[in-house]
Amino acid sequence: MPAEDDVLQQFLDLNATLENIAYKILTSNVANCPETGPSTGLHVHTTYDFPEGMRAEAMTRLSIGPTPFVRHIIPGSPAEKAGLKVGDEILSIAKIDMIEGERSRQFYEVVSRGEWTTGTTSITFKRGEKVDTTQLTPHLSCAYKVHLFFDDKVNAYTDGEEIWVTTELVNTIGAEESLAMIIAHELAHATEGHIFKTPTKEFELEADHLGMKYILAAGYDGQLALAQWTANPLNHKSQTEGTHPVFEERWRALDKALNEFK
Ligand SMILES: [Zn+2]
Incomplete structure (x- = not known):
């Protein structure tokens, strides 16, 4: 099979994976979405x-x-x-x-x-x-579209109305719960209008907290999601500067939400 075919099929598969998870989250959180x-x-x-x-x-x-x-x-x-x-x-x-x-x-x-x-x-x-x-x-449903785009960097972001996730992220993330957490985190930035204010560490923690609420509403196993998040080395990178909270703070925000919304 030519490599071109693989790229085509892989893009369709990754897109379907992303869309199935996004659909679950967006249709289960109507009560939490302003749009x-x-x-x-x-x-x-x-x-x-x-x-x-x-x-x-x-x-x-x-x-x-x-x-x-x-x-x-x-x-x-x-x-x-x-x-x-x-x-x-x-x-x-x-x-x-x-x-x-x-x-x-x-x-x-x-x-x-x-x-x-x-x-x-x-x-x-x-x-x-x-x-x-x-x-x-x-x-x-919550009216925030989730899109996949070709990129070899692991990344996800929102402009407050739509959410973008890279092919590399969907390809490497592994478990469904982990991808659900990322989509829900970005959705929280959008529902709370964070994008229109100056980013702060508090917004990141709030997005983690609400993101956990959103995946629980979608029927995901929050305990498993947190375990997978904890095991992912990407989340352990030292983020001591800028607006990013450190790993321990984020873990506490997620754990608190898990107990609060389960
Ligand atoms: Zn964030």
Whole structure:
């Protein structure tokens, strides 16, 4: 198998891993999020989502084109309940036909954002040669998107509205609980509006504390998450300067939250 194929498949797999965990956290913490909105668990892509040099490969390998195709369906989500499957081509949403080309996915996002707020929406899709229509009923979620991006550094951050996680982080983090903790930590920075103030050590500790609350709400084993966090050498790096609290302080914040919210 050519290396190009591996990169493609690896990116899709890492993205699916990240999206499944993010979905759990975002849909379980509606009561804790100031910004909420409809969520479907449906993710699409077009050939234009790939770098130019990979488009031909993506087209043949994934059987996609310049219109929206289902890339990932979150298990247990409204999209799964609607019967949509990976590889389906989305033809129209609420009878609005999708467009073809570079702006196709942007158009899809705009249409779906408008339609999904109104409740049940019809989606017409093509599977093989067969065209079919299904009904999709979104449910409420925290309205913070979580994105994966190609980067060889282990990193995650938020701008207060969206959260970004690097491929290297998802690839090396190991356990699901550990990735859940990182997403939840960034979500806490976003829900508390930390990004709009001067960063302090207190914000980091608050994000740890609330992050633990968020993963417990999502049904994760907080004890296991803390054990994995403790065992990760990255968390032991001496951070004596700047805004970063030291390992022991962070551990205490997480442990306190574990007892408080369990
Ligand atoms: Zn932080």
